[in-house]
Amino acid sequence: MILTDWFTMPENFVYSAIGVTMLATAYRVVTTRNVVHAVLHLVAALAASAALFLLLGAEFVAWTVVLVYIGAVIVLFLFGIMITRAPLGVETELSHPRRIRIPAAIVSFALFLVIGSTMVGAFKDDVIEPAPQGTMEFGITRTADVGQSIFQRFVIPFEVVSVLLLAALIGAIVLARKDPTEEESEATGTMR
Secondary structure, eight states: OOHHHHHHOHHHHHHHHHHHHHHHHHHHHHHOSOHHHHHHHHHHHHHHHHHHHHHTTOHHHHHHIIIIIIIIIHHHHHHHHHHHTOOOSOOGGGSOOHHHHHHHHHHHHHHHHHHHHHHHHHHTTOOOOBOOTTOOOSSBOOHHHHHHIIIIISHHHHHHHHHHHHHHHHHHHHHHOOOOOHHHHHHHTOOO
16 A cells, blocks of 8 residues: 555544544643543543444444443542542652653553554454354454354353452442541531
C-alpha cells in the first residue's frame, strides 16, 4: 500500500482520529494529579478502544469493553474513591521523580515497538476466514456462538461468578465503611 492509497480510504481518517483521541486521553490518565479526572480520562480512553474494536468488526469485544470496563470497573473505581474518602484535590507527593518517569516512558515505548513489530511481522496481510456456523474451529467466532456458549452450556458458572462478585463488593463496602464514633455522633446530633 502506498501513501496515496491510504488517503483514499475514509476509514483511515476515522481510525486516526480515534487513535489520537485514545493516545491523548491515555496520556492524561497518567499525568493528571486529580484522581477523579484520571478516572474520567480512563473512561474516554476505554471508549476510544471500544470504537477501534467496532472499526475492526469485533463488536462483541467492543461491547464487552463498554459493559465490563466502563460499566463495572470504572464504577468500582469511583465507589472506592468515594467509600475510602480519598483526597480529591491535587496530590503532588504521589508522583514519581523525573529520574524514574523518563526511564519508565522509554521502556514503555520500547515495549510498544517490540509488540507492534511482532504483531505486524506475524500477521502481515493475512485474512482470517470465518469458522463454519456452530463449530469451534479456528477462525472468527461470531457473537451469537459466544452467547449460546455462555448462556446454554455455562449458565450455572456464569451465575455463580456474578453472585461471588456481588458478595465481594458488599464485603469491600463493609470493610471500607467507617462508622462515626460516639463523640462524632453527639457533636453532629445524629444517632448511631
